[in-house]
Amino acid sequence: xxxxxxxxxxxxxxxxxxxLVAGEASGDLLxxxxxxxxxxxxxxxxxxxxGGDAMRNAGCETWFDASxxxxxxxxxxxxxxxxxxxxxxAFRQRVLDWQPDVFIGIDAPDFNLGVEKWLKQRGLxxxxxxxxxxxxxxxxxxxxxGASADLVLCLFPMEPPIYARHDIDARFVGHPMADExxxxxxxxxxxxxxxxxxNVPLLAVxxxxxxxxxxxxxxxxxxxxxxxxxEQRDLHIVVPAANTKCKALIVEQIRxxxxxxxxxxxxxxxxxxxxxxADVVMLASGTxxxxxxxxxxxxxxxxxVAELTYRIVSALGLxxxxxxxxxxxxxxxxxxxxxxxxxxxxxxxxxxxxxxxDHPQQVQALQVDYQRLHQQLRQDASARAAVAVASLLxxxxxxxxx
Numbered sequence: 001x002x003x004x005x006x007x008x009x010x011x012x013x014x015x016x017x018x019x020l021v022a023g024e025a026s027g028d029l030l031x032x033x034x035x036x037x038x039x040x041x042x043x044x045x046x047x048x049x050x051g052g053d054a055m056r057n058a059g060c061e062t063w064f065d066a067s068x069x070x071x072x073x074x075x076x077x078x079x080x081x082x083x084x085x086x087x088x089x090a091f092r093q094r095v096l097d098w099q100p101d102v103f104i105g106i107d108a109p110d111f112n113l114g115v116e117k118w119l120k121q122r123g124l125x126x127x128x129x130x131x132x133x134x135x136x137x138x139x140x141x142x143x144x145x146g147a148s149a150d151l152v153l154c155l156f157p158m159e160p161p162i163y164a165r166h167d168i169d170a171r172f173v174g175h176p177m178a179d180e181x182x183x184x185x186x187x188x189x190x191x192x193x194x195x196x197x198x199n200v201p202l203l204a205v206x207x208x209x210x211x212x213x214x215x216x217x218x219x220x221x222x223x224x225x226x227x228x229x230x231e232q233r234d235l236h237i238v239v240p241a242a243n244t245k246c247k248a249l250i251v252e253q254i255r256x257x258x259x260x261x262x263x264x265x266x267x268x269x270x271x272x273x274x275x276x277x278a279d280v281v282m283l284a285s286g287t288x289x290x291x292x293x294x295x296x297x298x299x300x301x302x303x304x305v306a307e308l309t310y311r312i313v314s315a316l317g318l319x320x321x322x323x324x325x326x327x328x329x330x331x332x333x334x335x336x337x338x339x340x341x342x343x344x345x346x347x348x349x350x351x352x353x354x355x356x357x358d359h360p361q362q363v364q365a366l367q368v369d370y371q372r373l374h375q376q377l378r379q380d381a382s383a384r385a386a387v388a389v390a391s392l393l394x395x396x397x398x399x400x401x402x
Contacts, residue, residue: 016045016393019100020060021091021115023069023108026287028052030129031106033176033382034389035060041390048098050091063094069111084111092118102392104129105149116148125392129153129385131170134162142166151392153385156330157376171388174379178294181272183374185295190277196265200236203228203353204278204297206271206288207250209242213284214249216304221282222257223346228353229260236263238278240271280356282349285324289336293327294377296370298363299336300352301325302344330373335366 018038022031032054035047039059047059052066068087092115095103103119105112107130116126128149134142145152146168154160155175163170191198205225207217225237237259241247247268254264267274271288275281276295283292285303292299303324327335337352339345356363 016042017098017100018045018047018389019095019098019103020047020049020051020055020106021069021104021108021112022051022055022066022106023111024066025052027106027108027130028054028066030176030382031055031060031104032058034104034106034129034385037382037386038389040383041386042393048100049095064091069108088115091115095119096122096124100124102127102389104389106130109145113145113148120148120150125150127151127153127389127392130155131159131163134159142168151388153388155377155381156326158329171384172379173384173388174381175290175377176381177291178374178377179379179381181291181294181374183371183378185276187277190273194238194265194267194270194273194277196236196238196277200234200263201232201357202236202238202278202280204274204281204283205237205239206274206281206283207253208284208286209246209288211245211249214246214253217284217302217344218250218253219256220304220344220346220349221302222253222259224282224349224353226257226259227346227350229263231354232357234263236265238265238267238274240267240269240274242269242271280353282353285338285340287326290326293335293370294374296367296374298356298366299325299327300339300349300356301336302339302349304341304344327370327373330376331369335369 020031020035022028028051031051035055035058038045048061048063050064050066050069051060051062056062064087088111096119102125103116104127105116109132112128116128120126126149128145131152131154132141132145142163143166146163146166150169152163152168152170154170154172157172160170160172188198191202196202203225205221207214207221229235229237239250239254241250247266250266254266272291272295275292275297278297281292281297281299283289283299283301285301289299289301301324323329323334323338324340325336325338328338339348339352
């Protein structure tokens with residue numbers, strides 16, 4: 001029988017259709033990895049939705065580009081709200097008309113959870129890939145996520161038990177970054193590629209990837225770095241700037257801190273290389289702490305939010321954790337000093353960094369925990385995520401079938 005022609009009474013199975021949305025670069029990479037893993041199982045599957053270059057290269061037809069969703073800050077979101085609402089309405093209707101076998105929202109919960117809920121109410125199966133931080137903020141949000149997604153794919157092992165308490169199907173798949181980063185990172189190679197002397201003590205300073213973070217954290221971070229440079233005359237400082245706007249602000253802050261230019265290395269991006277090259281890392285709380293753990297470097301974590309935000313969050317008791325940095329949360333103990341809000345001062349930051357330089361035996365002991373956590377997260381995340389999604393693509397058992 002020729003392809004595309006069916007005999008009377010014989011149904012031909014349609015090629016699997018999978019719709020996806022990624023709203024930023026990290027989600028685009030997650031989506032590409034998942035598409036490649038799903039294509040191993042379903043070579044003829046069709047993929048479409050919202051994504052970037054990585055997803056397009058993996059074979060996804062993008063109806064809108066991921067950059068359309070990549071907004072930061074309340075003011076920017078409000079300014080673009082009419083366009084975003086129009087895009088969301090058009091997109092979810094297009095997905096519904098396309099009738100995919102499953103819809104996968106990758107991170108971007110503000111956009112994706114609403115789309116997932118709308119589609120789920122209309123009979124489509126939905127997946128949310130990358131759980132919001134339910135372990136840190138109101139656990140009740142898990143119920144809202146369950147109302148949107150038939151399945152939640154989690155990057156961290158402490159997340160599925162939280163969803164289980166609310167009868168939501170959530171599965172730990174591992175973290176793609178743990179798959180990507182080798183178990184042993186080469187410090188000498190990183191220094192060579194960055195043009196940093198091989199034998200000097202080196203501190204990496206990462207005050208954040210957003211202007212608000214850099215404006216709050218840059219001054220105490222660079223003041224602490226100045227103290228350490230005054231004490232240790234051969235200490236070098238490496239500073240990766242996330243983007244051109246952050247770099248311009250960092251240059252002003254470095255100048256104000258009077259850091260010695262001969263021992264300063266300012267980079268365009270290359271955060272992972274800077275972490276790998278360093279002996280110690282001083283950085284903002286966030287995903288970068290996980291990356292520092294995976295390259296096996298001791299760190300000091302600082303963070304400040306706007307004072308009004310801090311007071312509101314504290315008064316309402318919205319935060320449910322005593323630890324903020326991901327390595328500490330994963331380990332259930334303090335692997336990295338955390339200096340938050342009023343404790344994030346130059347003196348305390350410098351003292352915490354100095355302690356790592358002064359106690360190499362503690363750095364050595366730290367590697368055991370780092371290695372264990374790396375292996376725990378190193379699960380071939382894309383393949384495991386594909387297995388979980390495939391469970392929704394299996395045809396349901398009909399009455400009377402075994």
